[in-house]
Amino acid sequence: MEVDHLADERSKAQFDVEEMKIVWAGSRHAFQVSDRIARLVASDPAFQKDHRARLGRKELFKNTLRKAAYAWKRINELRLTEEEASRLRFFVDEPAFTDLHWGMFVPAIKGQGTEEQQQKWLPLAHKMQIIGCYAQTELGHGSNVQGLETTATFDPQTDEFIIHSPTLTSSKWWPGGLGKVATHGVIYARLLTNGQEHGVHGFIVQIRSLDDHLPLPGITVGDIGIKFGSGAYNTMDNGVLRFDQVRIPRNQMLMRVSQVTREGKVVQSDVPRQLVYGTMVFVRKTIVGDASNALSRAVCIATRYSAVRRQFGSQKGGLETQVIDYKTQQNRLFPLLASAYAFRVVGEWMEWLYTDVTQRLKANDFSTLPEVHACTAGLKSLTTSATADGIEECRKLCGGHGYLHSSGLPELFAVYVPACTYEGDNIVLLLQVARFLMKTVSQLGSGKKAVGTTAYMGRVEQLMQCRCDVQNAEDWLKPSIVMEAFEARATRMSVACARNLSKFGNQEEGFLELSADLVEVAVAHCQLIVVSKFIEKLQQDIPGKGVKNQLENLCSVYALNILHKHLGDFLSTGCITPMQASLANDQLRSLYSQVRPNAVALVDAFNYTDHFLSSILGRYDGNVYPKLYEDAWKDPLNDSIVPDGFHEYVQPILKQQLRNAKL
Amino acid sequence: MEVDHLADERSKAQFDVEEMKIVWAGSRHAFQVSDRIARLVASDPAFQKDHRARLGRKELFKNTLRKAAYAWKRINELRLTEEEASRLRFFVDEPAFTDLHWGMFVPAIKGQGTEEQQQKWLPLAHKMQIIGCYAQTELGHGSNVQGLETTATFDPQTDEFIIHSPTLTSSKWWPGGLGKVATHGVIYARLLTNGQEHGVHGFIVQIRSLDDHLPLPGITVGDIGIKFGSGAYNTMDNGVLRFDQVRIPRNQMLMRVSQVTREGKVVQSDVPRQLVYGTMVFVRKTIVGDASNALSRAVCIATRYSAVRRQFGSQKGGLETQVIDYKTQQNRLFPLLASAYAFRVVGEWMEWLYTDVTQRLKANDFSTLPEVHACTAGLKSLTTSATADGIEECRKLCGGHGYLHSSGLPELFAVYVPACTYEGDNIVLLLQVARFLMKTVSQLGSGKKAVGTTAYMGRVEQLMQCRCDVQNAEDWLKPSIVMEAFEARATRMSVACARNLSKFGNQEEGFLELSADLVEVAVAHCQLIVVSKFIEKLQQDIPGKGVKNQLENLCSVYALNILHKHLGDFLSTGCITPMQASLANDQLRSLYSQVRPNAVALVDAFNYTDHFLSSILGRYDGNVYPKLYEDAWKDPLNDSIVPDGFHEYVQPILKQQLRNAKL
Numbered sequence A, B: 001m002e003v004d005h006l007a008d009e010r011s012k013a014q015f016d017v018e019e020m021k022i023v024w025a026g027s028r029h030a031f032q033v034s035d036r037i038a039r040l041v042a043s044d045p046a047f048q049k050d051h052r053a054r055l056g057r058k059e060l061f062k063n064t065l066r067k068a069a070y071a072w073k074r075i076n077e078l079r080l081t082e083e084e085a086s087r088l089r090f091f092v093d094e095p096a097f098t099d100l101h102w103g104m105f106v107p108a109i110k111g112q113g114t115e116e117q118q119q120k121w122l123p124l125a126h127k128m129q130i131i132g133c134y135a136q137t138e139l140g141h142g143s144n145v146q147g148l149e150t151t152a153t154f155d156p157q158t159d160e161f162i163i164h165s166p167t168l169t170s171s172k173w174w175p176g177g178l179g180k181v182a183t184h185g186v187i188y189a190r191l192l193t194n195g196q197e198h199g200v201h202g203f204i205v206q207i208r209s210l211d212d213h214l215p216l217p218g219i220t221v222g223d224i225g226i227k228f229g230s231g232a233y234n235t236m237d238n239g240v241l242r243f244d245q246v247r248i249p250r251n252q253m254l255m256r257v258s259q260v261t262r263e264g265k266v267v268q269s270d271v272p273r274q275l276v277y278g279t280m281v282f283v284r285k286t287i288v289g290d291a292s293n294a295l296s297r298a299v300c301i302a303t304r305y306s307a308v309r310r311q312f313g314s315q316k317g318g319l320e321t322q323v324i325d326y327k328t329q330q331n332r333l334f335p336l337l338a339s340a341y342a343f344r345v346v347g348e349w350m351e352w353l354y355t356d357v358t359q360r361l362k363a364n365d366f367s368t369l370p371e372v373h374a375c376t377a378g379l380k381s382l383t384t385s386a387t388a389d390g391i392e393e394c395r396k397l398c399g400g401h402g403y404l405h406s407s408g409l410p411e412l413f414a415v416y417v418p419a420c421t422y423e424g425d426n427i428v429l430l431l432q433v434a435r436f437l438m439k440t441v442s443q444l445g446s447g448k449k450a451v452g453t454t455a456y457m458g459r460v461e462q463l464m465q466c467r468c469d470v471q472n473a474e475d476w477l478k479p480s481i482v483m484e485a486f487e488a489r490a491t492r493m494s495v496a497c498a499r500n501l502s503k504f505g506n507q508e509e510g511f512l513e514l515s516a517d518l519v520e521v522a523v524a525h526c527q528l529i530v531v532s533k534f535i536e537k538l539q540q541d542i543p544g545k546g547v548k549n550q551l552e553n554l555c556s557v558y559a560l561n562i563l564h565k566h567l568g569d570f571l572s573t574g575c576i577t578p579m580q581a582s583l584a585n586d587q588l589r590s591l592y593s594q595v596r597p598n599a600v601a602l603v604d605a606f607n608y609t610d611h612f613l614s615s616i617l618g619r620y621d622g623n624v625y626p627k628l629y630e631d632a633w634k635d636p637l638n639d640s641i642v643p644d645g646f647h648e649y650v651q652p653i654l655k656q657q658l659r660n661a662k663l
């Protein structure tokens, strides 16, 4: 065993790390599964990943195909459960066509396919006898799904749909797995029948031959090229696809909700359209969970390295100060640590929400759907934006060394950032939230009850008038005080915006004109949700020495940091006074001191293996410098002492012979 | 000629774009040089750069060597002036060893070398008969330069210094050009003579043989490996370097300020140490200029694409809304456009500051130095942080397509972000600014005059009490009102912080404890500098129809956006009221409407060629979709229809033959 350079830090922790691991994982069972599968992946050389950035695109992609096949083989050999298989894919940590197959193609068929369709396609998909992708976005349309241009025209003569790309901008563009691998796709297209348009629907379309993998007649398909980063998302074959009058049988339109009859008539089934919301909540809870995964990973690296890194402050030749001891470092790092935990808690709550929604849908109770839609849209936006920014902040917190690929942070950023764009552009989503909030406010008088995460608006009178009771810094630790401040802020901003909107003759115009303010209202509401879910979690019993206390500190850090960052909101609405703001700041500083001795243990609780982190700066043992040094020599540039090109290009300069050189 | 898809936008502009180009370039002469050199580079196939991400590290690096040699050849063939040569390197747009040679090695010798040393080394460097790097940072020390561990021990027996790396962490780490190319370096080491330590000094050390380019005896040197991004900064050979008792003649210590005599005594020359500040101001003005270059480039891409991209809002089958017409898009994009212009103006002012400082130094007037040091440190920090964040925001503003490498934005981000770290970590710099501000505040009573950019603090009494006069939205367009609000905010925050500091028994402890607040004070001060320099610029005569008016709008956008983002500062210090804040917001919205028709022309004024931008989304002609589509097919993954690895890894899954496959 090597020395643990962070042993000292670990011994300082004031709580039971093993119990915190269980809180983080969600349950003892989840922890055990994760722990076992993480070790399995980490110990298998086939899953090695630290050489990715040294591979060209083709090799990189081939290597991903190899891993995906190997993972599938192991899943079958070890007879892993669905839960275990999904953990395995998570720890393999490489975007691949399988993500879309399992994460989008299968759920789309489950959610939108009829019983027969499910019976036909799901067994094939489950055995991976077909590989599917999810092809919605086009070159010209992403956010505006209703604007998609691909057409699916019903031909009553042959009982088929003709799938066609009428314009260049109608080319499908972005779908993962489409570029090189998928045999099938759920393709979204504008339904045309009897000369009439019927909006956008999903169709199962075979793309490639199951014999020789060549594109079927009428289909042009390929990869859209390199994306952000060197490894990152380039292991994925995001694709481009054009249809030239491609025919598919009528029964390959996903017909759970709308159906096209043999005659070409569009009829609605008795299944409510709202069913799609179930899938949406499912996808969004996964995204929020992924946000806490990605952010915690970055925070784990930055925290460990900040404890290893020493700079300045040496007294009489002693050791220098660990940079984690600088308040500026804490002020940047600890709110991110707190956010990682906060998003974890919210993700867990969304599991509950999903179950709740599913049950209600079964009982034909759609009353909570608009609220759930707004809430999950907002949480997707909030958590992914904060995570993307947070990863980059963690990289900066590591100084120069954070810029090295081997820190793990550049690639983590590059692979993560599209989460702010896919499954709904974050700004477009916040505008939807705002629209819902404005509607909620406008109905407050009408007796319609604000439900779920907007329930607080039912107390609008109180919240418009309440005064914050904080008199000393510790008052800010009281959940009721924090809740009231956040609720009052969100309410007052909503009401103010609604008032400004009402000054416009045309509501829609007003909405467009004030949309920047509306986005801020949405953010205030979403931050309140996170704070309130964190606080609710702390009302439960949480076992383990000191565990709950740590979570309380993190919850307060999360809330008070937001309060500080958005102070303008709180002050301009009169929710708190400048003096109370200053007390909140004092309290935040003192919380940092309480988090400090526990910081390394709090990131240990994520239970990440060194394989998964793939960061020299984030190594569990803190043995950073020798490993950085070793790693440098592996770069291909170091294969030779004198670099390729020296004799042609540098020597002639040095020897002043450039004029004659051929370049 | 192809169609100009942005012609409509261009025809809407309300100002003389050609005159704005001159404002942007700084002068008619500067514009003409830039324009000519940019076309020269763009039209020369040897400078092609759009294939960079497809090259492996070795090929990439070799390609950079080729370009650098070719550039040098052209510079000589065309007898370019220094100004032209530097523009050429700028438009070649590829980090290379030459950046450090010209940007750090030569200036270090100029700034720190004696007359004789300059006479010996500069001609060699100017002809590139030697190639130099700047080797300060070590594995263990970056920010804390005084903590460097490399030693330079004087040996009186041989009249030499022995350069040595006593520990692993003393390995030089990061210097650009060091890894594979530099023959020499200015190496910073701890001077030891007669058993005594004399702090860190610079030494000219030969690293590689001028004959065969092999490292000299006792030297271990190599590249530190891959960094952020795929092309980006990986064209640079940032290096690692270890010395095993390497001897250099005594006259290779840079002795302009301190000298070591033949006997090994350290003596100070009559040249003041403050001279180093001259170089520092020079480097920082370059960095601020680079910030405006990088940010304007990102903004140019995002603005043009936002005018091309249409999404939602189609009425009766007409065209959809250009996304640049959405207020949320404007609220994210236009402040960045304004910042690009603001940083340009500040960079220009810093040219003046540099001249001023240089003249003062010559006249032995050091009075302004501490203020200049603080001001330039702060501006470096402010502009680089805002630019790094701004580039990523521009990428997000382009939706999914911004994530493509061919958008140009991912690589621009990856290559830019280290500017937040090198030449002083941005937080460490802000702490220095804060320290200076606290000193300034503490001396206000003592009769010592606050100078330069802190002069406003001389009016502390007034600024502590003044009340903002804004009564309607347009009042926020008055420079005097904006200035007062920003000055009052910075002053009140400084004074409040100073008061809090004075409550600590130990000032140093107080400084550490309150450092997060202190950073905010520094930011407030630096933002004021930018606003005030922009306003000063507008007091000059600026020719060209509508040009000044556009700049006034941008200046107001810059200031009012900051006011909104940092509203907590302004409200908590009572500088403005919530009602006035709300009026500022109204004014900001109306400014956006004024900027909107000019947006495309305002980025045209940067005069960037498509070669330089290297962004399909930012193409001058707006012909985005066909070009994205064409470009996709160039990816190596599209070389074959069935991808490498399909038969080994995917086929067996589809055919359920995985169990027998060897993976």
Ligand SMILES: Cc1cc2nc3c(=O)[nH]c(=O)nc-3n(C[C@H](O)[C@H](O)[C@H](O)COP(=O)(O)OP(=O)(O)OC[C@H]3O[C@@H](n4cnc5c(N)ncnc54)[C@H](O)[C@@H]3O)c2cc1C
Binding pocket: A100, A134, A135, A136, A137, A140, A141, A142, A143, A144, A173, A174, A175, A176, A233, A238, A418, A421, A422, A423, A424, A425, A427, A428, A431, B309, B311, B312, B323, B326, B328, B329, B396, B397, B398, B399, B400, B401, B403
């Ligand atoms: C890595 C990655 C993987 C993907 N995988 C898939 C996949 O598997 N399948 C698939 O179908 N798609 C996929 N996509 C596509 C993705 O879903 C879209 O990119 C996403 O929906 C955003 O749409 P867009 O690109 O059209 O952005 P746009 O809508 O063009 O956004 C551009 C800008 O306009 C703004 N904007 C747009 N509309 C409005 C409005 N109404 N009001 C105010 N502002 C507005 C946005 O905020 C943004 O700033 C993927 C994308 C990426 C990056």
Ligand SMILES: Cc1cc2nc3c(=O)[nH]c(=O)nc-3n(C[C@H](O)[C@H](O)[C@H](O)COP(=O)(O)OP(=O)(O)OC[C@H]3O[C@@H](n4cnc5c(N)ncnc54)[C@H](O)[C@@H]3O)c2cc1C
Binding pocket: A309, A311, A312, A323, A326, A328, A329, A396, A397, A398, A399, A400, A401, A403, B100, B134, B135, B136, B137, B140, B141, B142, B143, B144, B173, B174, B175, B176, B233, B238, B418, B421, B422, B423, B424, B425, B427, B428, B431
């Ligand atoms: C692309 C690139 C090129 C470079 N080129 C060169 C070159 O040519 N030559 C060369 O010599 N060097 C070079 N460098 C090195 C660069 O100068 C250093 O990385 C930089 O000075 C930052 O120092 P650091 O890495 O030690 O950061 P650290 O000081 O280790 O910073 C880590 C964290 O600690 C914090 N911190 C540190 N000290 C304090 C404090 N006192 N108070 C509060 N917080 C603190 C920082 O804010 C940061 O968050 C380069 C670096 C990069 C990334």
Ligand SMILES: [Ca+2]
Binding pocket: A466, A467, A468, A469
């Ligand atoms: Ca109260």
